[in-house]
Amino acid sequence: MIFDTHAHYDDEAFEEDREELLKSLFHHGIEAVTNVGASIKTSQNTMKMIDQYPNVYGAIGVHPNETAELDEEGITWLKEQSSHPKVVAIGEIGLDYYWDEPDRETQKKWFIRQLTLAREVNLPIIIHSRDAAKDTLDIMKAEKSQELGGVIHCFSYGKEMAREYLNMGFYLGIGGVLTFKNAKKLKEVVEYMPIEQLVLETDCPYLAPVPNRGKRNSSLNLSYVVSEISSIKNISEEEVIRITNENAKNMYRIK
Template sequence: MKIKKTILTFYLGSFASKLAKCMGVIMIFETHAHYDDEAFNEDRSELIESLKDAGIGYVVNIGASLESSGASLKLAEKYPFFYAAVGVHPSETGELTEENFGRLREACKNQKVVAVGEIGLDYYWDTPEREIQKEWFLRQMELAKEVKLPAVIHSRDAAEDTLKMIQSSNLKSVGGIIHCFSYAKEMAKAYIDMGFYLGIGGVLTFKNAKKLKEVVEYAPIESLVLETDSPYLAPEPNRGKRNSSLNLTYVAQKIAEIKGLDYETVIAVTEQNARKVYRLN
């Protein structure tokens, strides 16, 4: 059965690649970036305006706080190929109140908002306290279901609690992306079975990324999307430098290498996946 599925995946991917080539529209879909970050203050406009010529077809700029959610929306309104996700990162949930939570709900009405995120749990920094993180993770998942938008999930050192909360909230009804996926194959299977996508970025190219490489080898290409988390987590050979969507070619090449697919297939299928999860078909 696994062999048949692999063969089917290959042929579907090849078909998508050939179709995209014929139409001349093979473009990379960047599903997770933070171009509002101060790291881009000096050359933000120039960099963003260069992306199209470099083959970047779409960018979703992700909110991590109330302020950055607003900034993401401004970028989406300024650039036709940009979209926004609005949400509050677990480490920033201490800023949320009943009053300002309404700002997120209102922002979700904008047509260029395609997701609620990034939301979730972060036990690495472990601040604010876990109960506060959990409370606002749940509230933001409920918001995603209310407005019928997918969620972009941040989970660091919180695998079990994140999965349990997603399952109990029935978030699979709207789906989403597990951003910067960093857990084992068993956890990947649980999310894929629920219809979630795994966000794969520069970490995949690191020499010590054995676990993530196993996940990418295991997961169907139809369950993967490309992301950078710019300006963070630049891939080899630019590790340690400021990241941007221009580096997604390295991630796609590594996926192609691991899965035995051609580069164009990876670009074409991951673009389709991103369009599907963000409802841009």
């Protein structure tokens, strides 16, 4: 059974058929999903979903581009919610210089604050890093993030950066981008890395794999990613599913 470690099923793209879709996942070989907050609002949505759906776990946190809204009251709320047994990580948190808003100092301040929060509540982290490779890594090393563990979500850097994170004990989140024609660098990373540190993710409704690129993504598309990993790693699809499922449960400390 497949474990989708990063999804946004509270997104309005799923308004019409959310319940039906989430209830159907098990019959399509998807055992569990982690719904990931990207703001206080979407973290609130996630808290509702984990109570409503048995196969949904939650991560709560504020995405770098949403950190202008964050304050200590928000941090206190995140801290209170993190004791829920189905909250498995703090995330997604990090740096995003692609959109470059709010300013970089604001992003860094709240990235560090949320890393501290993860330490306070003893949860792994989900890292979002876009066009901010050096600053992300520097902050994570300074904050001894390897002691927290977690995942570099939607990994998009090269082998050298992969090596840094793998050596720190982090997992790399791999999704639909792996199937794109222009994903040469990512294919090299997947070939290079140990499969014991790879987890599957969709980031749905975004980043649907080929042949559904550009359409709404869902966990049902992970079979295409599994197939691509199987061919790159030269192991069976069953093996990919089994190992990545174990990895996800280890990463999120799910018994």
